Amino acid sequence: MWKYSFPLPFTSLFNPLPSAMRAFLILSVLLWGSSLASGQKITIPNPSLPNCNPQGVLIPNAQYFMQSSLDKDRYNQQMILQEVNNYELQRQNNQQQIDIDRALRDIDEALAPKGSSNARIKYDFPINTSSGKIHFQNAQREIMEMVQLKSPYDLKRAVYLTEFAYDNSLSYDLFSRQIGKLVEIIRLEMKQRKISPSDNIGKIMAIFKFMADTLTVRNPVLEKTITTYPKTYDFEDFYGMRDYHKMFVSKLIRTGKGQCHSLPLLFLILCQEIGAKAYLSTGPEHYYIKFMDKFGSLQNIELTNQMFTTDQFILQSGFIKAPAIKNRIYMDTLAMDKVILGTLNDLSNCYAKKYGYDDFVLQCADQVLKYDTRNILAHMHSANYFNLLWMKVQNQYDSLGVPKEEFRKDRQLAKIATTAIRYNRMIDDLGYAEMPPDLYAKWLNSLRNESMKQQHLDRKRLLTNMIEH
DSSP: OOOOBTTBOBTBSOOOSOHHHHHHHHHHHHHHHTTOSTTOOOOOOOOOOOOSSOTTOOOOOHHHHTOOOHHHHHHHHHHHHHHHHHHHHHHHTOHHHHHHHHHHHHHHHHTOSOOOOOTTOOOSOOOOOOTTHHHHHHHHHHHHHHHTTSSOOOHHHHHHHHHHHHOTTOOHHHHHHHHHHHHHHHHHHHHHTTOOTTOHHHHHHHHHHHHHSOEEEEETTTTEEEEEOOOEEOOTTTTOSSOGGGGOHHHHHHHSEEOTTHHHHHHHHHHHHHTOOOEEEEETTEEEEEEEOTTSOEEEEETTTTEEEOHHHHHTTSOOOHHHHHTTSSSOOBOHHHHHHHHHHHHHHHHHHHHOSSHHHHHHHHHHHHHOTTOHHHHHHHHHHHHHHHHHHHHHHHHHTOOHHHHTTOHHHHHHHHHHHHHHHHHHHHTOOOOOHHHHHHHHHGGGSHHHHHHHHHHHHHHHTTOOO
16 A cells, blocks of 8 residues: 655655645645735635545446446446546636636736845755765666666666665665566466466466465476465555555565555566566555456456456545546556656655655656656655745744744745645646545455455456466
8 A cells, every 4th residue: 555644655655745734735825825915916716625525536336346247347437438528528617726727827927026035044955964865866866767768677676776775784686586586486387387488468367376376386496396375465554654664575575465565566576577568557545457468458456455356446445536537647557667767756755754855855756757747646745845845934934933924025935835836736636535544444355345256256267268378
């Protein structure tokens, strides 16, 4: 599972401030901004609070979930597209949105004249002089070389770099050898089941069996039998609030337990190592796997419960908004280029967990958004940066006892505030919805009902029959 909740990181993968706090912050900044321009009154409409079940969200009924045919899947996709189109028409007619946009432009115009600022106020975060920062900078540089195609995509290396930056005791040689042993076991499984090495479905199913089942293979060279056990969900501190190593693939390999960040990443690393094609996909606070079957249909793998699922399971959470689907922040197929790019967000999470927010986090977010303008996690990091900076400057004024009517004239603070507004609004416009931990756990547990189990078995049987021997 991944979660955004400041100040502890996202699952902590660092999330933006909780939605209620962000709404309060936006409202405060908007009201504060109305008196920025001397002699000029700016009217700003109050922003609407987030709605967990807004109009335009497709919520299938319970009977629908008990059916697992491909026809229903296709029908659901058509319904999603219809909901997206309905949302877009509604948004175009939303006068309140237009009023907010106009108000923000008015603020920008009011801030155009140059003004002086209080010399005692610091408008940035302290520079991190820790010796450990160099590991984050090296990781950032090496990952960016992959993003810029200066070096091949290597998810194993990119994941290791983010984890090593946080914990310098990790060894790449050891990590690489461990991955190599897992790959060898999967290849032995394919060989003893006579699965074609060029069959993508066969490779995906072999990896899934390694992750989800007890697997026994015979190593003819060593003349010994090797048994591995299912990789299970770690329910203890799965947000990594007390121990951030809970987020790491290296921890998953060592203990056999992970969560929805580390489990899909390990699956994709194994896919890349044996040449299988699969995708990362996201739901509310969640990662899972997608791949194409022999009929050209996308199938889902839910590794938290080792099951094959449908898109209906993700929609069942109730936190999928129409704009999130339209903007492709949920349920999209993220190929290796986007997965590698996303490790920069993981690097920011590790950095913020270890050192807090500063310009390094913003720099990583800017690099991600340069290549993926709708990357919701990068927008969240940027929003956090400016939200916190705005509060930091205001707290300095409060500690100096400066009256609010005085610091409201500070144009540097106003610029930070309007930037915070834009990023927070971007997060909401993209369709992000924060899923509370208790509802997330309840949603995951819904996989245990009999209809979901039967759906899993039906899809597993269908996919098994597609394997080439």
